[in-house]
Amino acid sequence: MDDPVDVRLAAEVSHDPRATLAQLSERVGLSVSAVQARLRKLENSGVIVGYQAILDPEAVGRPLSAFIEITPLDPRQPDDAPRLLEPLTAIEACHSVAGDAAYMLFVRVASPRELEALVSEIRHRASVNTRTTVVLQTFYEHRPMLSP
């Protein structure tokens, strides 16, 4: 993505994905059709991966979140943790990381009891040790990657 107008457009959409083409065209200084064409290109080329509604975790019954670092029990075994854990929908993100652990997960659950069950499930599904860091308060998250 080289064009500065594309960057601006991506930033605008990133902040307000429900904006109409007319609003976007005003903000980036192009005609509606031009904006539409560029937006399509950004979507099809994979710059814009998708759109998402951000829900209130408490309102949807997942008030407790945590980071879980996982380490394979046997480092010599082939390691397939991300795929093995993918069906667990409580897991919002899965990264492999440099450092003590092999992977870092971010999870959302309903209760401490459910967190315990999830950790246990992760352990024996992927044959790993875990180290859980419970989130006490979220000050901000989902902040956009581009600032307009």
Next chain:
Amino acid sequence: MDDPVDVRLAAEVSHDPRATLAQLSERVGLSVSAVQARLRKLENSGVIVGYQAILDPEAVGRPLSAFIEITPLDPRQPDDAPRLLEPLTAIEACHSVAGDAAYMLFVRVASPRELEALVSEIRHRASVNTRTTVVLQTFYEHRPMLSP
């Protein structure tokens, strides 16, 4: 949010926020007017916090991400780190956590050099020690909180 139809609607919107009311009404089995009324209620009551376009980190020049745990240098001082760090747009999320550190950040930067600069900036802005865990690969993230 108690009504199962609301849950279903939130799940649908969460997956496809750009769906039209007609499409949503088909998926949840209600009339368009009912869907519109419920959607407004979900937005106004704060269940739906907002909408976001998900961008490809590499395409927007932030291919490197990391977790940064931070610990106040002086635990007796009043602690204002989240507010002090808020202007740093490389920080995507800031949580207070239970465990060794006081806060966990998730950041996205362009390069190792920029990560170094960011860590340094965080340290003297908030008077904290840091422990950085670099992300090597992201298998998935932004997974929706509700599965339809």
Next chain:
DNA sequence: TCTGAAAGACACCCCTC
């Protein structure tokens, strides 16, 4: 690649059942 205009689809608000 942009602009401009025309046609169809949609959101929105109000109403009645």
Next chain:
DNA sequence: GAGGGGTGTCTTTCAGA
């Protein structure tokens, strides 16, 4: 909650520069 009507706006497409 369903269904309909009216209005304004938006999306989409296609012409032309």
